[in-house]
Amino acid sequence: EVQLVESGGGLVQPGGSLRLSCAASGFTFSSYWMHWVRQAPGKGLVWVSRIDSDGSSTSYADSVKGRSTISRDNAKNTLYLQMNSLRAEDTAVYYCARLSTAVTHNNYYYYMDVWGKGTTVTVSS
Amino acid sequence: DIQMTQSPSSLSASVGDRVTITCRASQSISSYLNWYQQKPGKAPKFLIYAASSLQTGVPSRFSGSGSGTDFTLTISSLQPEDFATYHCQQSYSTPYSFGQGTKLEIK
Numbered sequence: 001e002v003q004l005v006e007s008g009g010g011l012v013q014p015g016g017s018l019r020l021s022c023a024a025s026g027f028t029f030s031s032y033w034m035h036w037v038r039q040a041p042g043k044g045l046v047w048v049s050r051i052d053s054d055g056s057s058t059s060y061a062d063s064v065k066g067r068s069t070i071s072r073d074n075a076k077n078t079l080y081l082q083m084n085s086l087r088a089e090d091t092a093v094y095y096c097a098r099l100s101t102a103v104t105h106n107n108y109y110y111y112m113d114v115w116g117k118g119t120t121v122t123v124s125s
Numbered sequence: 126d127i128q129m130t131q132s133p134s135s136l137s138a139s140v141g142d143r144v145t146i147t148c149r150a151s152q153s154i155s156s157y158l159n160w161y162q163q164k165p166g167k168a169p170k171f172l173i174y175a176a177s178s179l180q181t182g183v184p185s186r187f188s189g190s191g192s193g194t195d196f197t198l199t200i201s202s203l204q205p206e207d208f209a210t211y212h213c214q215q216s217y218s219t220p221y222s223f224g225q226g227t228k229l230e231i232k
């Protein structure tokens with residue numbers, strides 16, 4: 001079964017740090033780009049970060065740039081998000097998602113077809 | 126960055142109704158538009174890519190259309206399990222931004 005399982009969330013004080021993990025199984029993890037997406041309570045989905053298949057290229061939303069680092073260990077089939085200098089506005093459920101591709105008429109369409117159940121980060125004193 | 130706007134933000138409908146949700150992009154994204162369904166306390170579920178191509182296993186009562194800046198998700202005959210929040214997402218350029226979501230509720 002194709003599966004993503006997040007962990008590492010919790011309650012942290014403003015200014016603190018957390019490392020989120022996402023364990024992949026049931027597919028060739030090293031072949032896929034991976035993303036983190038978050039959802040604040042009662043709000044919509046917000047893209048956070050992405051990493052390419054071998055970890056050589058990363059990208060971040062402006063809201064976390066400079067405070068977060070995405071990484072992966074393909075030998076362990078695990079994706080990470082290190083979050084530092086946490087703020088109240090980082091409070092959210094954090095999902096990892098697999099990016100897949102479909103090719104139609106020589107056009108490459110990207111979509112997040114597998115999602116974990118999420119891990120909750122609460123930043124509060 | 127490309128902004129995605131969904132309308133309405135919420136919608137009440139009955140089982141058997143035909144409903145349409147709209148998603149608008151702040152610039153042309155060709156057909157690089159995805160739709161997801163999310164139920165309370167659950168992860169999003171991928172439904173549609175390339176504006177109109179259904180993911181394997183998605184019921185045929187779901188359909189998507191549009192290109193450029195304007196897109197729609199239509200459910201032809203609502204079933205009880207369809208009451209959820211629907212999110213659009215553009216995959217034309219990074220960051221792959223989402224709309225704010227449309228909550229579909231039972232009337």
